[in-house]
Amino acid sequence: MKKINLTAMSASELQALKSEIERELNQRSAKLQAIEEVKKLAASKGLKLDDLLAELGGDKSVKGKRELGPAPIRFRHPQNPSLTWSGRGKRPNWMRDALAAGLSEESMRI
Template sequence: MKKLNLAVMSASELQQLKADIDKELSDRSAKLQAIEEVKKLAASKGLKLEELLAELGGAAKPKGKRELGPAPVRYRHPKDPTQTWSGRGKRPNWMKEAIAAGFTEAQMKV
């Protein structure tokens, strides 16, 4: 987390920061209160939140790794343009071989 240097901020900047913090805390508190109300209502009706979400058509996504999707090609083999690499994951063998043969990454960059 970035640490703010409060000593160099003007009084008006500090007041604005305080107002922003108070608003964020209030918003979070209201959100948590609404969540608790929904939990209590679901429990009073004999529902589990998972069942309720499934009925609404939006099952909660499991937390964990996010999907990155396809990455654009960043490197292409200097002699065989069908061999490409996005820069994600381990360096492919063709790139290691090309570097060993005297090519640089910059020469293979798309």
Template sequence: MSAKELMKLSREALEIAEAKRDKEKEDLRAAIIKMIEDEGYTLEDIFPRAAPITGKPMKKPQVAAKYRHPDNPGLTWSGRGRKPNWLVEQEAAGRALSEFLIRTT
């Protein structure tokens, strides 16, 4: 058998296996529903739907900036996460991270 024929056979086998798996899942689903109904319950009685999530997602608190660009005070970094490009460039130019610390009094 050639490689092309084997690949075709493999694809066909995979399609058959997937169809068989889908049929097994559908049969299982039908059997479960029948068991529930035979006991006098509904699907909702056994598996109530989850309550929808309401409200706004919680926001992460704003973290104070620890480092500031010397020429552009609008560029800051909290010290968390990836270093901003301006700071990477400054360090590559030989400047120390401590030079950009925001001094608090």
């Protein structure tokens, strides 16, 4: 968190900052209170929040970004076998250098 130098601020700037902080704290408190009310209402109706979210289309497990697991190695440096690349993401420097030196991608493919 960025540290604010309060001693360098004028009294009016400090008052404005205090007002902003109080407004933010009130908004967060109201949000937490609303969430608790929704939880209590759902429980009183015999609903689970996960089921309610899925019904409303907000369930992250249903509409979330798919997780990519570790990618298999697809390319290996011809002279240094410890240098590998899965083919995902930015092409590594060793791969660029090898291509510039005249090697083909196919010759480095595993």
